[in-house]
Structure formats: C-alpha cells, structure tokens
Amino acid sequence: MPSGLTIGEFATLTHLSVRTLRRYHEAGLLEPATVDPFTGYRYYTPDQIPTAQVIHRLRQLDVPLAEVETVLGTDDPHERAEVIEGHLQRLEAELERTRAAVLSLRRLLRPTPADLPVELRTVRGRAVAAINGHVRLEDSLLWYDSAMTELDATFPPAERTGPPGGQYANELFTHGVGTMTVFRPVRAPHPNGRIEVVDLPPADLAIAVHAGPHDDIDVTYGRLGAWVVEHALTVDGPIHEVYRVGPRDTADPAEWRTEIGWPVFRLAAAVEPQLRS
Template sequence: MRTGLTIGDFSRITHLSVKMLRRYHEAGLLEPAEVDPSSGYRYYTTAQVPTAQVIHRFRELGMPVREIGRILSTPDPEARALLVAEHLRRVELQLESTRSAVATLRRLLVPTGTPVEVDLRTRPPTRAVAIGATVVRDQVVAWYDEAMTELDATLAAAGLEPSGPHGGLYDDTLFTDGHGHALVYIPVHVPASAGGRVRTVTLPAAELAVTVHHGPHDDIDVTYGVLGTYIAEQAITVSGPVHEIYVVGPRDTPDASAWRTEIGWPVFRTWAGQPSASGAAREADPVGPSEGWPRPSARG
C-alpha cells in the first residue's frame, strides 16, 4: 500500500492546483517523490510541503519559475539569501512605481486647477564637457548613468569643478522612432582635456519656455504635458532640442521629494518684435547631430 500523498491530497494541503503541480513537475521545480510507471500517477510526501509553500510565496511575489528553480537548487544559504534579496528589491521598486502611478492618476483625475508657472528665458552660451550619442529609447537611463560617470571622472582627473548644474538635450525621435540623439553635459569655466567619449562643447544661447518639475521623475511626463499645453495656448512654436537641467536630483540627495528638474522648451514667439532661438549644441568636436528634440525619460 502506498503511503505517499496523491496529487489531489497534496494540492489540498499546499493550496497549489493540480495544474500548477503538474507544471512545476515538468519544469523540474517540484518533482513528485514517486511516479507510478504504469498509471503515471504522481505521489508526494509531507516532507515536500514546506518546499511547495515556499514556491507558492515566491510565485505570489511574481518570481519567474526559472528564478525559483535557481534559488531552490542553490545549496549555499548565503547565496540563496542574496538571490531572494535581489528579487525583493525589484518587487519594492515595482511597488514604488505603482504607488507613484496611482498618485499621478489621482492628480490627473481630480485636477487642482493650480496654474503652471512658466518663465520665458534666454539662456546664455554655456561651455561644458559633454557626451552625445544616438541612443535606443529603452536604454536612455542606463546610457545617461554611464555617461555622467565618465564626465565626473574627466572633471576629477582635470581637477575641475562644475560651474553649474548638469543637464541634457534629447531628440524627439527617441520617442517618435524609438531612438535618437541625446547629449548630457556638465558646465565648466575652462575647457577640459577631451578623452574617450568626452568633448568640450558650447551650448549656444537659447530662448526657452521653462517650468520646474518637483519631486520624483516617474511623473515628469505630466509636467511636460502642462508645459506643452501652455506653449500651445500661448501660440509659441516649438523649435529645437528640449533641455533638462537637474538642479537637484538623485546625484545630490536620495530624498526624491527634494528633486527639482528644470524643463526648457525651445521656442520662438510668433508675434512681431520677438526674437527666435533654437537649442542645438555647437561642439568643438562634434558628438552627433541634434535635430528635433522631445520629452525625455527621467534622469538626474
């Protein structure tokens, strides 16, 4: 007489469906203690209940079956703990993103009616060290982090201090076509020796409609929407790259509520007597083209 638990009994004990137990068996994640060679019936033991419960909890946290298999097959407890911690961190980041999206939706669905503050400024020519490249949209944030690390290293090697907050210029084809030109920079008083991808550039004077995005970057698109609406209603025509200046960002403080990102939308005014300007970068050593520029993804 068999003493093992049938798949039905094991399902009731563990709250894993028979279908899931079969799937986990096929994936090598939770194999039965015995399979009857003639009938194909699966039998489990009570010793397998804790493993099934662990799998159940990992699946509730959205962990892929393959990743659960890696954890269960790792004999070293410390290595297992690191794998679990890595996944939990991803879950926490996803929760933060979800909370931010919910908060943004609430603001959009119940608008406060607070008027947007937009300044029309002429930004003076600015010398800077910069890195530019054509970037795939989904890789913009990772590229930005790498580029800023390289710029920081260049300034440190030259013994130079930034002359202002860092920023970036972003091509609208990043969003319309999924790839486009991006340029990130750190202002400096004197030229730095170029090396690797780093170039000394001059950002020309640009007439901009500027507003400030306060807080985390998850909902920076809402601020772009408000700014774009203002520009459309004021009959100001968009021309040239969008500027972002990271007045206070993640590089300055982990407190996201303190972050401030200036968004500068290049414009020229359509009524008489007003000058026009675009914001393309003029470079001592070209790092790439700059033609039509959009709302970028959040960085700083």
C-alpha cells in the first residue's frame, strides 16, 4: 500500500480543497509524491505542505500559472523575488485604477458642489521653457514626471515666474496618442537637452479649477465641457492646464489645484467674467 498522506488528509493540513489540489496536479504545479496505479489515488508527503501553501498564496494574489511555475522552478531567490515583485506592482496599479474609478463614480453620483464655477479668461502670448512629445495616453503620467523633472533641474525656483502648465492635443484623449507640451514660465528661457523655447500664442479660455487629486479630474473635464457647449463656441486647440498647486508643492493631494482651460471663441465682450452653470 502506498505510504503518505491521502489527498483528503493533505487538503485538511493545507486548507486547500481536494478540487484545488487536483487542479494544481493537472497544471503541473504540485504533483503528488505517488499515484496508486490501480486506484488512481493521490498521496502526498509532509514536505510538500510548504509548496502547496506558497502556490495557494500566489494564486490568492492572482499570479498567473506561468509565473507560479517560474517561482517554483527556480532555486535563485532573486529571480523568485523579481517575479513576485513585478506582480505586486501590477496589483498595486490595478488597485489604484479601481480606487480612482470609485472616486469618480462617487463624485458623479453625489456632486459637490452641484454647480461648477467657470471663468472666461484671455491668456496673453508668452515665451516659455517647454518640452514637447508625442505620447500615448497610458504613458502620459510617466512622461510628464520626466519632463517636469528635467525642467526643474534646468530652471531653479529663483528663475521661475509662475506655476508650471501643460497643453494637450485633443488627439491624446480621442485617439489615445497625441502631442503633449509641458512648460515652465521662467525669466530667461533657453534650450537645453529636450528643453526648447516655445512661444505660446494668446488664447481665450473657459477655465475651471479642479480641486484635489487627479483621480477624478475627468469629471471636472466633463462638467467644463458641458458648460462650454451651453455657453460658448469651442475652437480647435489644445487643452490648457496650469498646476497652481501640485505634487511638487505639497504631498497632500487634498491641497492640489489644477486649472483646466478649454479654448473658446468669445461671442460678446459683455459676458460676465465669472459665470456658473
């Protein structure tokens, strides 16, 4: 008679169901120590318990079977750690996306305040130090952070004359890839590396301020867009953002303030400068 733990006993010791153990066996992740050739019964040994528990923990984290095999199949602890760390980073990113979606939905369901203050403002033309790039939307945050780091390193606080900003082509949002321009107003803009001197043209903008973290900034975009459709004529041109208070100013996201500027064509000079939806 084969020696070892029956699949039922092994299931009890590892808190894994018999069905799960059979699935691990079929996937080649955890094969029984022996299989009775006549009855087909599976038998395990006590030293297989830690392996079963490792598999269980990895699968609880939704680690793909192929990566579980990599973790189990290598004796290199650094390689195992890299595989697991890579998956944990993907899980954290997914959790962040979920949190942002929940925040946006809550704001849509319970808008506060119900009306969005919108200001019509004429922005003068000016020369700024800027970095341009053709960027995919999913890469935009990393690209922005890299560009701003380069601008900050080239122009220290004493040379800056205003908060940083950005201009984003409509295609970035409509097609998922488009031109991004990140800039800083400085006393004497000059080229350096990726940095170039860009002349920003004057523009008439409908401006709303997004308060707080950027997770639900799309909600403010939507409300500003609805206001523009109702009150003004839109014109072709990039969306303007100015980061009055941002991550480089404070680590508290509740303090962040982002101006969103929607290019418009002003129909009448008599329009009040401060309007509400």
